[in-house]
Amino acid sequence: MKAEGRNLKKSLSSSRAMEKVWIIFLMAVLITMPSLSSAYADEISVQGFLQGNYSSDTDASNPGGKDFKWAEERAQIKLEGAKEPFRLFIKTDVFYDHIDEKAGGELREGYLDLAKEKWDMRAGRQIITWGVGDLIFINDVFPKDYEAFFSGRPLEYLKKGVDGVKAGLYPEFVSFEFVIIPFFEPNNPPSPARFWVFDPMPAVTDRVKKEPAPNLKNMEFAARAYRGIAGFDASVYIYKGFFRTPAMLPERLFAPARIKLFYPELSVYGISLQRGAASGVLSLEAGYYDSREDRGGKDPVVPNSSSRFLIGYQRQLWEDFTAGLQYYGEYMHGYAEYKKSLPGAFPEAKRLSGLFAMRLTQFLRYQTVGLSLFSFYSPSCGDYMINPEIKYKFTDSVWMALGGNLFGGGERWSQFGSLKRDDNIYTQLRWEF
Amino acid sequence: MLRYLIILLITLLPLKAFAISPEEVMKTSQAAFLYRGKDFKARVVMRLVSGSAGVRVREITMIRKNYGEAGGDQKYFMYFFQPADVKDMTFMVYKYPAKDDDRWLFIPSLNMVRRIAAQDKSSSFVGSDFTYEDVSGRDIEDDAHAIVKEEKLGAADCYLVKSAPLGGDVDYGYKFSWIDKKSFLPLKEEYYDKKGELYRVFTAEEIRDVKGFPTVTKRVMKNIKSGHSTEVSFTKVDYNIGVEDSLFSERYLKQPPKKWVE
Numbered sequence: 001m002k003a004e005g006r007n008l009k010k011s012l013s014s015s016r017a018m019e020k021v022w023i024i025f026l027m028a029v030l031i032t033m034p035s036l037s038s039a040y041a042d043e044i045s046v047q048g049f050l051q052g053n054y055s056s057d058t059d060a061s062n063p064g065g066k067d068f069k070w071a072e073e074r075a076q077i078k079l080e081g082a083k084e085p086f087r088l089f090i091k092t093d094v095f096y097d098h099i100d101e102k103a104g105g106e107l108r109e110g111y112l113d114l115a116k117e118k119w120d121m122r123a124g125r126q127i128i129t130w131g132v133g134d135l136i137f138i139n140d141v142f143p144k145d146y147e148a149f150f151s152g153r154p155l156e157y158l159k160k161g162v163d164g165v166k167a168g169l170y171p172e173f174v175s176f177e178f179v180i181i182p183f184f185e186p187n188n189p190p191s192p193a194r195f196w197v198f199d200p201m202p203a204v205t206d207r208v209k210k211e212p213a214p215n216l217k218n219m220e221f222a223a224r225a226y227r228g229i230a231g232f233d234a235s236v237y238i239y240k241g242f243f244r245t246p247a248m249l250p251e252r253l254f255a256p257a258r259i260k261l262f263y264p265e266l267s268v269y270g271i272s273l274q275r276g277a278a279s280g281v282l283s284l285e286a287g288y289y290d291s292r293e294d295r296g297g298k299d300p301v302v303p304n305s306s307s308r309f310l311i312g313y314q315r316q317l318w319e320d321f322t323a324g325l326q327y328y329g330e331y332m333h334g335y336a337e338y339k340k341s342l343p344g345a346f347p348e349a350k351r352l353s354g355l356f357a358m359r360l361t362q363f364l365r366y367q368t369v370g371l372s373l374f375s376f377y378s379p380s381c382g383d384y385m386i387n388p389e390i391k392y393k394f395t396d397s398v399w400m401a402l403g404g405n406l407f408g409g410g411e412r413w414s415q416f417g418s419l420k421r422d423d424n425i426y427t428q429l430r431w432e433f
Numbered sequence: 434m435l436r437y438l439i440i441l442l443i444t445l446l447p448l449k450a451f452a453i454s455p456e457e458v459m460k461t462s463q464a465a466f467l468y469r470g471k472d473f474k475a476r477v478v479m480r481l482v483s484g485s486a487g488v489r490v491r492e493i494t495m496i497r498k499n500y501g502e503a504g505g506d507q508k509y510f511m512y513f514f515q516p517a518d519v520k521d522m523t524f525m526v527y528k529y530p531a532k533d534d535d536r537w538l539f540i541p542s543l544n545m546v547r548r549i550a551a552q553d554k555s556s557s558f559v560g561s562d563f564t565y566e567d568v569s570g571r572d573i574e575d576d577a578h579a580i581v582k583e584e585k586l587g588a589a590d591c592y593l594v595k596s597a598p599l600g601g602d603v604d605y606g607y608k609f610s611w612i613d614k615k616s617f618l619p620l621k622e623e624y625y626d627k628k629g630e631l632y633r634v635f636t637a638e639e640i641r642d643v644k645g646f647p648t649v650t651k652r653v654m655k656n657i658k659s660g661h662s663t664e665v666s667f668t669k670v671d672y673n674i675g676v677e678d679s680l681f682s683e684r685y686l687k688q689p690p691k692k693w694v695e
Contacts, residue, residue, distance in 0.1 A: 043691075049517075082691065115688060126544070127544045128544060129544050156542035159543055170679075175684060226683070233548065274548050276533055279533055279550075280550045283548075314550050316551070319555055319557070322550055366483065366561070395487065395489070396489045396516035396518075397516065397518075399518065430518075432517035432518050
């Protein structure tokens with residue numbers, strides 16, 4: 001959940017995903033349409049769900065005045081067609097949002113697969129998940145929707161698709177994934193209309209957001225190589241692209257009238273290891289975040305470079321009960337420069353910030369009832385988030401979840417402490433078909 | 434001298450009563466039930482029947498490949514068709530005798546492969562009355578076995594074997610297995626809890642010959658105490674189909690090849 005989160009230069013930009021160009025996806029559809037429709041596709045399947053999802057404030061009303069973090073009905077259609085060696089997959093949602101009182105639609109995923117014996121390729125909008133953390137991301141550099149996570153939406157909505165191409169290469173000794181993303185997609189932070197997010201410069205309301213333009217120079221590139229080594233699932237990762245949380249650049253440092261939000265250049269180099277150990281699963285991950293626009297750490301606006309690591313252990317303690325514990329650390333480089341250049345009004349980040357995460361899960365009654373408790377606690381800031389949930393499967397196709405998101409501790413600017421007025425309880429009801 | 438010889442014969446008598454040792458019976462049975470062929474594939478439909486909640490259905494393609502002798506390493510690959518909320522989910526197990534399995538789960542909605550903890554052998558498999566161990570087998574050395582007697586079950590001559598776990602890692606206190614003398618398949622198993630009460634019964638309901646291997650194609654596990662039961666039928670059963678090692682990989686967990694899962 002953490003990602004580039006705790007950085008205070010993080011902004012509070014509100015505007016949601018922008019208009020997107022789906023050139024790659026449309027091209028993919030156009031290329032395959034003839035072979036899929038005219039000829040006999042080997043298989044076409046349609047699936048989906050209807051869902052109600054409501055999350056009510058328990059502490060304070062939203063800054064925007066409503067009492068719900070989320071209130072919507074949603075329908076999803078998943079369409080899949082295959083004709084060897086091609087496969088087309090489309091997952092699209094339509095919804096009605098009761099808070100903003102508007103209907104909408106989104107293409108969650110839409111891609112074309114081409115699979116050969118030694119390689120494959122996926123072009124279009126796709127969700128990519130890397131790394132071994134449980135809700136803690138180091139080498140998963142792909143966009144997240146944190147508003148969805150804090151609002152009590154189903155977990156799959158934490159991940160946003162990227163519009164790009166992924167290629168897999170599978171020689172004998174190691175496997176590779178290469179990703180290119182021509183169209184930048186930022187993280188979606190909690191919106192200031194619904195969450196009491198911290199803003200270091202609330203007086204300056206004029207804000208312009210500048211995303212990296214879709215050109216060759218700004219093309220994001222990510223690669224992963226993986227194989228088994230001594231019982232470990234081992235991966236190495238590299239990424240060249242941008243921070244997905246914007247930095248805030250006041251036009252003038254004193255009495256600014258306008259703030260520019262932009263996404264600084266970032267490269268990440270990392271590894272992960274995971275294996276069975278002591279009757280459980282041990283996870284290790286590390287990454288070096290190279291903040292290419294502020295390598296010296298002197299720029300107060302751009303995040304400094306950092307080293308990040310996590311260690312996790314998960315174990316089944318008794319029948320259908322699993323416990324997981326993780327520790328995440330983030331070490332800021334160029335800390336002396338950072339402290340020197342930090343403007344007075346800004347709260348000071350620690351050189352080493354830590355985060356514990358715990359997950360407990362118990363299934364009951366032939367796994368039709370699931371109880372879970374997920375929590376974050378930061379020993380460096382003293383803030384926390386607690387997410388208890390109960391999920392019940394009425395039948396194979398109907399389930400319901402009830403849960404809560406509780407925030408507190410820390411400072412008014414810390415990641416979870418800043419959300420202390422945003423406690424909510426939520427329900428998710430889904431009918432799958 | 435003769436006296437000693439008689440005593441010696443008497444002490445040997447219980448051992449000589451059966452031509453085969455209980456360990457051999459269980460070993461041969463394990464080979465017949467879980468290790469036939471070089472590899473194996475079936476479409477598995479599980480009906481989970483409960484009094485109150487009606488019937489739930491799990492439909493899976495299960496592929497298994499052996500590495501080495503019967504009782505040795507195996508790899509399993511499972512692809513879920515049903516229920517809808519786990520459609521396209523895949524599950525992979527590297528099974529090793531005498532140490533914990535490695536298990537991986539692929540969650541399609543997050544496009545994420547996760548290793549999962551595999552320490553608890555008596556956890557329910559996908560919410561059914563079968564445990565993970567019922568699906569992929571239990572190490573013979575984990576139990577003490579004894580042949581209680583030979584008896585007929587229906588028309589079949591069987592060994593009745595009593596097995597009691599040597600460690601405390603499972604729910605049952607002991608179990609009885611009726612092992613068919615001809616095919617060595619288990620035709621029935623009764624599981625008794627630690628208080629000695631019967632609580633789970635397995636029955637092989639249908640046995641078919643596939644490529645010369647007698648195969649249990651219908652089976653039921655009934656929980657006597659809860660009334661819950663799970664009926665499993667295998668269709669499209671096949672052996673020695675040339676499953677490649679590469680199938681058991683992260684690549685194919687994420688994108689299972691149609692030719693194997695159909």
